Amino acid sequence: MNAKKILEKIARSSERRTDVPTPPPVELVAFIVRWARTLRNWKVSTLADFACVSISTVERVERGEKVGEEALDRIALALGYDKGAFYAPRIPLGPEQVAGETLDTLANLEEVSVAPMKTHRAVREAINCQAFLVHRPDVPDAYDQDIANLVEWLDFASFSLAGEFHLDGEELPGRRKLYNDILTSVAEMERRGLTVLVGVMHAPQPNLPDWKVAILSITPKLTDPGAIKRDCVFVDRRSVVLSDMSFGDISSIIRSS
Structure with missing residues (x-):
């Protein structure tokens, strides 16, 4: 799945309910992993080495495919996130709240x-x-x-x-x-x-x-x-x-x- 399709799926995910704890969409995880890796100027192989997972596992995550929680935790920790960041259920933020927090950060x-x-x-x-x-x-x-x-x-x-x-x-x-x-x-x-x-x-x-x-x-x-x-x-x-x-x-x- 290319970046454009991932972003399109993320946009559609805003239609999900925001009052029930749910895991983050795999498309959102794919975007975050690719974005965080790119910020660090890391190759896919570099992230795989730091996370102690295979290159194909990182590629699957970045394509928006499902992988096991252990692999997701390894990738999350390598990128500076906590365990469970890529799969633990949480109350999704509504579109307005996301937009407000993003604007507050980016504007400064x-x-x-x-x-x-x-x-x-x-x-x-x-x-x-x-x-x-x-x-x-x-x-x-x-x-x-x-x-x-x-x-x-x-x-x-x-x-x-x-x-x-x-x-x-x-x-x-x-x-x-x-x-x-x-x-x-x-x-x-x-x-x-x-x-x-x-x-x-x-x-x-x-x-x-x-x-x-x-x-x-x-x-x-x-x-x-x-x-x-x-x-x-x-x-x-x-x-x-x-x-x-x-x-x-x-x-x-x-x-x-």
Whole structure:
């Protein structure tokens, strides 16, 4: 079943009763699995490996065919969902509620371009921002200090280099060394199994029209091997409202794409 037919069946499923607990339609499960896999830049074989199921099982799920609950649980867990997410009965949301919740979420998302943090330019753009927002889904606590150190490096660079000027187009030696130290820190995080992406989000605040936030997306290579190819993330604008932000804190409200 192709994507168009799956979406057509999902649309027809809105005619079902919304007052009786029912399992999610297989077409909806197919769409979610395919969508979640695509967001991660995973091949079908990659999801099959992480879920410990066969490639044909993933293909059957994505075609909207029925498979066993154990296989569905394995796929759900590999994609970050709970057991039972793809088959447990629940009260379906009505079309109006679905539309309202979807609109509330999508209306506040902004696409931010990101790239691997591997160049002086990437560091320079980050430290020229007024705040940092870190997204670290599924990153184990063992990396807390590494991430905190990176944010401290960026924070230190932002303050210590404020007001410096370029001389004949050349950067001051101290600036280059600081950039290299930051990139060395990033390289060590990558050596230990993380992918570090960075981007800049323009987030004007009252009386601060030029306010910018550096978005740091940090993910484990083991569970998100496609992150290195990611070129954007979606950030909830409500997460960068100045009155609500805690600079340097770890945040989990960025949605990757």
